[in-house]
Amino acid sequence: xxxxxxxxxxxxxxxxxxxxxxxxxxxxxxxxxxxxxxxxxxxxxxxxxxxxxxxxxxxxxxxxxxxxxxxxxxxxxxxxxxxxxxxxxxxxxxxxxxxxxxxxxxxxxxxxxxxxxxxxxxxxxxxxxxxxxxxxxxxxxxxxxxxxxxxxxxxxxxxxxxxxxxxxxxxxxxxxxxxxxxxxxxxxxxxxxxxxxxxxxxxxxxxxxxxxxxxxxxxxxxxxxxxxxxxxxxxxxxxxxxxxxxxxxxxxxxxxxxxxxxxxxxxxxxxxxxxxxxxxxxxxxxxxxxxxxxxxxxxxxxxxxxxxxxxxxxxxxxxxxxxxxxxxxxxxxxxxxxxxxxxxxxxxxxxxxxxxxxxxxxxxxxxxxxxxxxxxxxxxxxxxxxxxxxxxxxxxxxxxxxxxxxxxxxxxxxxxxxxxxxxxxxxxxxxxxxxxxxxxxxxxxxxxxxxxxxxxxxxxxxxxxxxxxxxxxxxxxxxxxxxxxxxxxxxxxxxxxxxxxxxxxxxxxxxxxxxxxxxxxxxxxxxxxxxxxxxxxxxxxxxx
Numbered sequence: 001x002x003x004x005x006x007x008x009x010x011x012x013x014x015x016x017x018x019x020x021x022x023x024x025x026x027x028x029x030x031x032x033x034x035x036x037x038x039x040x041x042x043x044x045x046x047x048x049x050x051x052x053x054x055x056x057x058x059x060x061x062x063x064x065x066x067x068x069x070x071x072x073x074x075x076x077x078x079x080x081x082x083x084x085x086x087x088x089x090x091x092x093x094x095x096x097x098x099x100x101x102x103x104x105x106x107x108x109x110x111x112x113x114x115x116x117x118x119x120x121x122x123x124x125x126x127x128x129x130x131x132x133x134x135x136x137x138x139x140x141x142x143x144x145x146x147x148x149x150x151x152x153x154x155x156x157x158x159x160x161x162x163x164x165x166x167x168x169x170x171x172x173x174x175x176x177x178x179x180x181x182x183x184x185x186x187x188x189x190x191x192x193x194x195x196x197x198x199x200x201x202x203x204x205x206x207x208x209x210x211x212x213x214x215x216x217x218x219x220x221x222x223x224x225x226x227x228x229x230x231x232x233x234x235x236x237x238x239x240x241x242x243x244x245x246x247x248x249x250x251x252x253x254x255x256x257x258x259x260x261x262x263x264x265x266x267x268x269x270x271x272x273x274x275x276x277x278x279x280x281x282x283x284x285x286x287x288x289x290x291x292x293x294x295x296x297x298x299x300x301x302x303x304x305x306x307x308x309x310x311x312x313x314x315x316x317x318x319x320x321x322x323x324x325x326x327x328x329x330x331x332x333x334x335x336x337x338x339x340x341x342x343x344x345x346x347x348x349x350x351x352x353x354x355x356x357x358x359x360x361x362x363x364x365x366x367x368x369x370x371x372x373x374x375x376x377x378x379x380x381x382x383x384x385x386x387x388x389x390x391x392x393x394x395x396x397x398x399x400x401x402x403x404x405x406x407x408x409x410x411x412x413x414x415x416x417x418x419x420x421x422x423x424x425x426x427x428x429x430x431x432x433x434x435x436x437x438x439x440x441x442x443x444x445x446x447x448x449x450x451x452x453x454x455x456x457x458x459x460x461x462x463x464x465x466x467x468x469x470x471x472x473x474x475x476x477x478x479x480x481x482x483x484x485x486x487x488x489x490x491x492x493x494x495x496x497x498x499x500x501x502x503x504x505x506x507x508x509x510x511x512x513x514x515x516x517x518x519x520x521x522x523x524x525x526x527x528x529x530x531x532x533x534x535x536x537x538x539x540x541x542x543x544x
Contacts, residue, residue, distance in 0.1 A: 033223055036220075037202075038219045041216050042413060054421065065391045084097070088238075090240070093140075095128055098125055108144075112333055118478055132357070137445065139156060160194045162236065164240055165240040166191060166213075167191050168189075169189050175410055192234075197234060203231045208512055226250055227248075230246050234344060248353075253544040257495065257497075259491060260535070261535075263426065267303055270305045276310070276397060276399060278312075281398070299481050307381075321371035322380060333382070336538065360403075362401060365409050366409045396431070398451065461524060491524070492523055496522075507539075509534045
């Protein structure tokens with residue numbers, strides 16, 4: 001490296017500043033917390049406790065679906081009932097009592113809503129059906145026939161078979177080590193679509209407190225250094241139990257970091273759109289094409305590639321990070337800046353306008369992670385999408401938060417994956433058009449749930465956070481497109497730098513101090529001007 005003497009002096013100056021901390025005085029002790037916490041709950045609405053049971057046809061009856069099958073026996077039975085009128089059970093063995101409308105000789109029982117597929121058997125007043133389905137609302141239909149061949153109407157009843165504990169999903173939690181003495185907030189939800197949630201307990205170390213069904217917010221003020229695990233245990237009204245935990249570290253130690261980045265003048269950027277194609281996005285999907293119509297106008301002049309995938313984590317052609325085929329272009333998956341402007345604009349709008357209904361387990365971060373993995377392995381349509389000498393921008397449009405907690409769903413892991421895969425050479429921004437956590441109007445309207453993790457990863461990478469409920473995305477899309485341009489003036493750091501009286505960020509270009517005006521946006525060090533071509537070194541400090 002050029003100018004080793006200057007570099008040594010600069011690093012020595014940084015080290016000396018750290019040594020002079022506190023001026024040799026007495027260390028100020030803080031009153032720190034070792035794990036005690038408070039709980040704020042927002043009760044669930046419209047889920048569990050039998051909300052899925054009880055619909056019927058042809059005179060069927062509803063009922064209380066309390067623990068183990070509360071009953072509401074009809075005063076004038078018509079057709080049949082299940083488990084004496086219960087709408088909830090923990091067993092797949094269903095007891096049927098028959099009430100035919102006429103003197104009957106034969107009965108047919110089907111596990112569907114159409115009385116199709118069952119077999120006629122000699123009539124008896126009662127019988128047992130061993131269901132093939134669990135953890136869902138199960139339809140059962142019955143028909144009767146007499147010796148003369150007269151057939152009754154098709155009677156339908158439903159019962160929810162619940163054999164699993166409540167679902168526990170962490171929405172907000174520390175994705176990186178927390179500095180000692182700071183406050184920590186964790187948010188999770190507990191739901192149960194069948195029996196409903198009976199009890200929830202939260203524990204951290206020796207502290208245990210009651211939580212509740214619905215959203216829970218855990219507040220931990222001024223944490224001391226150490227490893228922490230929040231464990232959430234829940235049971236439903238049938239006694240089924242589940243448990244999940246999240247762990248994080250609190251540290252007061254810092255690590256010295258350096259990023260070595262080679263900057264070219266190609267102005268290349270690869271842009272991945274991740275579209276929520278689930279059923280809850282029906283309203284937003286209707287006008288998706290018109291909402292993003294102005295995107296290409298703002299990125300004009302760049303050497304861009306654009307591709308589209310969906311939030312569906314499992315579909316074998318449209319999910320798991322696979323790029324979707326461009327509209328009306330068989331075998332093509334990637335738009336490029338070399339295309340005709342009108343053709344590119346129409347193709348992008350039509351490709352973003354999804355007509356299918358994908359999985360309700362929306363996972364936009366996971367989809368972006370898998371799309372990059374598939375590009376790196378040159379898999380299918382993803383081959384050649386992520387170029388080695390380009391920057392990267394991801395745009396997620398979703399009305400619901402990331403719905404799983406695996407390693408590939410985690411914002412910090414995603415950023416680290418990109419850095420590791422490309423040797424920290426690729427600047428990256430993640431933009432989100434979501435139901436923003438503080439937007440009550442959207443959350444009470446078309447926004448299905450708050451996008452906590454999308455907000456987190458956008459803040460982490462200096463991305464734009466837009467409003468999925470907006471009738472027109474034009475202004476938001478322009479902001480995102482401008483954010484994509486900004487990525488070309490950025491260096492993405494490996495971790496959040498600490499800047500204070502002792503620590504600063506030092507940038508060298510070809511061994512000389514580079515003093516171009518810049519600011520931090522999440523993990524992105526964004527410069528006011530395009531970086532001149534050269535070899536850059538960025539020195540900074542992070543919390544370990």
